[in-house]
Amino acid sequence: MIELRHLRYFMMVAEELHFGRAAERLHMAQPPLSQQIRQLEAELGFQLFYRTKRSVVLTEAGQIFWGECRKIFWQLEQAVRTGQQVSRGELGQLAIAFVSSAAYSVLPQILRSFRSTLPQVSLELHELTTDQQIRWLREGRIDVGFVRPPIEAEEFGCTTIFQEPLVVALPQAHTLALQSQVALCTLAGEPFILFPRLLAPGLYDQIISLCQQGGFSPNVVQEAIQMQTIISLVAAEMGVAIVPISLQNLQRTGVVYRPLVEVTPRAAIAVTWRKDASATVQRFLEIVQQVTQQ
Amino acid sequence: MIELRHLRYFMMVAEELHFGRAAERLHMAQPPLSQQIRQLEAELGFQLFYRTKRSVVLTEAGQIFWGECRKIFWQLEQAVRTGQQVSRGELGQLAIAFVSSAAYSVLPQILRSFRSTLPQVSLELHELTTDQQIRWLREGRIDVGFVRPPIEAEEFGCTTIFQEPLVVALPQAHTLALQSQVALCTLAGEPFILFPRLLAPGLYDQIISLCQQGGFSPNVVQEAIQMQTIISLVAAEMGVAIVPISLQNLQRTGVVYRPLVEVTPRAAIAVTWRKDASATVQRFLEIVQQVTQQ
DNA sequence: GGCAAGGATAGAGTCTTCTTATCGCCACTG
DNA sequence: CAGTGGCGATAAGAAGACTCTATCCTTGCC
Numbered sequence: 001m002i003e004l005r006h007l008r009y010f011m012m013v014a015e016e017l018h019f020g021r022a023a024e025r026l027h028m029a030q031p032p033l034s035q036q037i038r039q040l041e042a043e044l045g046f047q048l049f050y051r052t053k054r055s056v057v058l059t060e061a062g063q064i065f066w067g068e069c070r071k072i073f074w075q076l077e078q079a080v081r082t083g084q085q086v087s088r089g090e091l092g093q094l095a096i097a098f099v100s101s102a103a104y105s106v107l108p109q110i111l112r113s114f115r116s117t118l119p120q121v122s123l124e125l126h127e128l129t130t131d132q133q134i135r136w137l138r139e140g141r142i143d144v145g146f147v148r149p150p151i152e153a154e155e156f157g158c159t160t161i162f163q164e165p166l167v168v169a170l171p172q173a174h175t176l177a178l179q180s181q182v183a184l185c186t187l188a189g190e191p192f193i194l195f196p197r198l199l200a201p202g203l204y205d206q207i208i209s210l211c212q213q214g215g216f217s218p219n220v221v222q223e224a225i226q227m228q229t230i231i232s233l234v235a236a237e238m239g240v241a242i243v244p245i246s247l248q249n250l251q252r253t254g255v256v257y258r259p260l261v262e263v264t265p266r267a268a269i270a271v272t273w274r275k276d277a278s279a280t281v282q283r284f285l286e287i288v289q290q291v292t293q294q
Numbered sequence: 295m296i297e298l299r300h301l302r303y304f305m306m307v308a309e310e311l312h313f314g315r316a317a318e319r320l321h322m323a324q325p326p327l328s329q330q331i332r333q334l335e336a337e338l339g340f341q342l343f344y345r346t347k348r349s350v351v352l353t354e355a356g357q358i359f360w361g362e363c364r365k366i367f368w369q370l371e372q373a374v375r376t377g378q379q380v381s382r383g384e385l386g387q388l389a390i391a392f393v394s395s396a397a398y399s400v401l402p403q404i405l406r407s408f409r410s411t412l413p414q415v416s417l418e419l420h421e422l423t424t425d426q427q428i429r430w431l432r433e434g435r436i437d438v439g440f441v442r443p444p445i446e447a448e449e450f451g452c453t454t455i456f457q458e459p460l461v462v463a464l465p466q467a468h469t470l471a472l473q474s475q476v477a478l479c480t481l482a483g484e485p486f487i488l489f490p491r492l493l494a495p496g497l498y499d500q501i502i503s504l505c506q507q508g509g510f511s512p513n514v515v516q517e518a519i520q521m522q523t524i525i526s527l528v529a530a531e532m533g534v535a536i537v538p539i540s541l542q543n544l545q546r547t548g549v550v551y552r553p554l555v556e557v558t559p560r561a562a563i564a565v566t567w568r569k570d571a572s573a574t575v576q577r578f579l580e581i582v583q584q585v586t587q588q
Numbered sequence: 589g590g591c592a593a594g595g596a597t598a599g600a601g602t603c604t605t606c607t608t609a610t611c612g613c614c615a616c617t618g
Numbered sequence: 619c620a621g622t623g624g625c626g627a628t629a630a631g632a633a634g635a636c637t638c639t640a641t642c643c644t645t646g647c648c
Contacts, residue, residue: 046381068373079362087340
């Protein structure tokens, strides 16, 4: 059975064209070298060297075989190197999901930073709601998710990385838009646009309880799944909405954002990941940490 | 030190994802397999499998490494196969030289036959004079030569493969062209075109002695190195020439070929080769033999 | 809680490879 | 032309690596 040892020996002899010197450079005696080369030749079924008692020359087959051997060793190095890179998370692929509002806050900076540190890792991005992300994580379709906490499932790691105040999104023409900040109670009679609770129960409950705090229950006239849609509906004067402040980055004309007079709870965004996270995921999490700690 | 054994074991375990079954298929016990895999992991510097006491799964690095290993084994097979082909002379390259007149006789058929039997051997062709071929052979710049014998050098093998009568090449307008065959003595006064003796001493001497036999020494008015040139000079009515009959294949207008009345010596073409001929050369020589024996 | 599956560990055995010593052949040299 | 040195091949014993059997330990399952 051919072993790499045989090939290593062969290459050295081919380089030196002298069994004695080759053996020396291989830190071994000459006889076993001769023996191993013979064994290799027997295994291959053809001669590698012309041996004329006085000189050693490669046969043509030997020359070709030498070239092929070089490729083999190059491949081997490549295999080891690539394997190590993957194991360190420097090479590979990463599937990431995020709630739409994350796309307007922390995510861009995180991705930029990750891409510059580990450019060899190819990214796959999905915009999904929090509950979808949980499913995808469980199914292994994504590695990391940016969600609206809380995450109940024990099987996932989860860290809050970002918190932001809530603001009121108003149609530009709305009378309340004239004020620099809005009191909660003035929203009591307003038509509200909100998302289905299932999509982000945490944020949903925060908004509802905020309204309770203002002394009313919101009059939800329309539900929308995406934040973008909610803002569009506000622009269309269908109603008002309470949203995380990062939505301002959408810059939708016809919509203005006003802070609330009251102290609001802060809407959070968190990263989640499967606990058997790969090295690549861990490198990603480290970078998330770095970016969000600034 | 990593050996192919390690890779073979690894691939089997990766395929089975079960040390016991993998060991069975490798015709060995399970403990040494575990051990060798561990050794490989230590050598590589990263984990290949997640072992959870109950199941074995490839790490991402392991998956990548598996793919690389497949390439390595493919390369190895390739190396062995190619080496064997070369050793059998089925693959490789061959540099061939020939005297110009050989190009019009046996060579085309030989090359056609060789190319169809060993299409993987790439050919390199050179038109050289006999003495140049000897030099090139000695320097290893060509492997086989088609020459005008005799070849003195002991270091080369040499076989005559083809003999042909000599004929007279005459300008079409020449009075002798009216005869269907020419007697030697009628050429006595004619201006002769000949090549320098050095180029093909054997043929040269044959021509000279033929003239002697006709009772005269040729009146050489012009020397030319290539047969083509000689024929062109004849066409230009510079003189006449005695040439091997295969030159008829040149089909130069303005030149006619007439057999001699006398029995002429035959001009020979031979193959020469270095005695340490490679398998490819030997296969070539076999084919030369085949073709010329028909 | 007991049982079975499956990988890890320990120690003995065996096969391969390596070392030392020596031979045989060729080329160079005096 | 004989002596000498270089160099690869061969032989036998030692060392080492791999492999085997027996056993352990964790884990999943009934």
